[in-house]
Amino acid sequence: MDDEKKAHSELGLPNPYLNSLDGDFLYHLGYSSLEARNGFTKDGVSHSFQDVKFVVMGGSSGRMRSFAEVIAREINHPVQTAEQLDIHRTDRYAFYKIGPVLSVSHGMGVPSITILLHEITKLLSYAGAKDAVLIRIGTSGGIGVPPGTVVITDKTFNGFLKEEHELVVLGERKVRPAVIDQELARAIQSSQSDARFQTVLGGTMCTDDFFEGQGRVDGAVCEHSDEQKMDFLRRAHSCGVVNIEMECTAMSSLCRLTGYKCAAVCVALLDRLKGDQVKIQEEEYKSFGMRPQSLVASFIKSRLSS
């Protein structure tokens, strides 16, 4: 109990109440603070979170399964199959551990990634992995960039085109700065080893919906005109927004508070200046989806070997 208190007080997270928690169960991940600190056993093999250097996150569980195998190959991890790398305990998030890399799904949207970020930064902090870097790999709608372009986010904007993140706490609206690490973004871009696709550094807008929230006119409900949509997309583009997704301001604002560096690497599936529907052939979709994985794998490999 004294040890638990001491560990909590050394966490460095901006929550004084963690000091007095008598054990912390990370409900959506299914791990306890004790396991984060002391390690856990799976199939008779001991594992620890202490060595984690990279947390790679993405919306889809299939993508994070794929990334687990990609990074295992890239870093010559002794275990290479997703089944053996799988450490998930709940069906809320897919969860793989590949040596110093965690590959985790975050679901879709701010609330889902927010829950993950609270729990994963506590897990890392309990484990003493304070220098870990968090990287989101995703899909997105581009603005003014060709489909297939990989956007490395250098600014995060909310739906009001402000570099802020809004949340409601105890009945009051809170507004937090949503600023992302520039150096990390550039380092990821410069680590590209596969020259078969374009990357750009650019602004990413985070919305709370895919249809109305991103100005689409093909949802079940639409109360604006196509002209109003185009005006807004052009306005966003003139602010430096080159792609739209649904998580980045939550990540940048929370990581700023918890002290973890983060990055967002998303491929654009379409150019929203040319339409709303995501109509893309299966093969191209798969190939586009691999690009952020390939880039982030190169980055991790270069960091681990430096």
Place this chain on the structure above:
Amino acid sequence: MDDEKKAHSELGLPNPYLNSLDGDFLYHLGYSSLEARNGFTKDGVSHSFQDVKFVVMGGSSGRMRSFAEVIAREINHPVQTAEQLDIHRTDRYAFYKIGPVLSVSHGMGVPSITILLHEITKLLSYAGAKDAVLIRIGTSGGIGVPPGTVVITDKTFNGFLKEEHELVVLGERKVRPAVIDQELARAIQSSQSDARFQTVLGGTMCTDDFFEGQGRVDGAVCEHSDEQKMDFLRRAHSCGVVNIEMECTAMSSLCRLTGYKCAAVCVALLDRLKGDQVKIQEEEYKSFGMRPQSLVASFIKSRLSS
């Protein structure tokens, strides 16, 4: 093309642009408007969405898999295994069809369920299943009710304790009424066949986060005090809130616009007036989780036989 236009114009959804869409691909479900209207084939068997009367949704994919088998048994559906009932096409949402019932996961939070609601109401409308009822089954934090109580939502509140849903569209904040069907809520309550648990009709608060957004003091970040949390939870309770989850105002506001009736049936896993941590034994967790499934299965069975 003319048929497509005619079908769209008969949709009854509040989006005039659907009339001029040249086919609509429901990207996150993986089905097209053509399949919604004409049916689809899986393993050589033809299926249609036209007969859908109930869409049951829940956050977790495992729960919706379980519900698929529960409802198959209850309604004596010829096919009873989840594998055979599975019609998912993407890893965004689990998706099962059991005769007139769809069992679909919606992930966690407003953005994730909003995407599903746009696509599923379009799917139902394209299929001509305009009378289908949407029911969310979930877990929640209770306020002033014992753990294990099943709350059937009769009012939906946002984090400001208003019966409203906020969204940001084209850079502007929109506020919509978040009102839920009273008759449907009462009908679900009165269909209870398993008397081993308590149900209550009550208010449900929807938040955009599990930690700060629900006033918890055990997240990675906490800028309020335990006393402020308790004051807010008591204030919410005095407004009629008996449980907190993360989807209901999105559902009630969107269903009001699209014309679909909806309900929320969530078990309370803990009483938030007594703490923040979800510490519950595996067996009890499973048994609590089955309660909304059991109640909604009874409701569907009674409706189908009446």
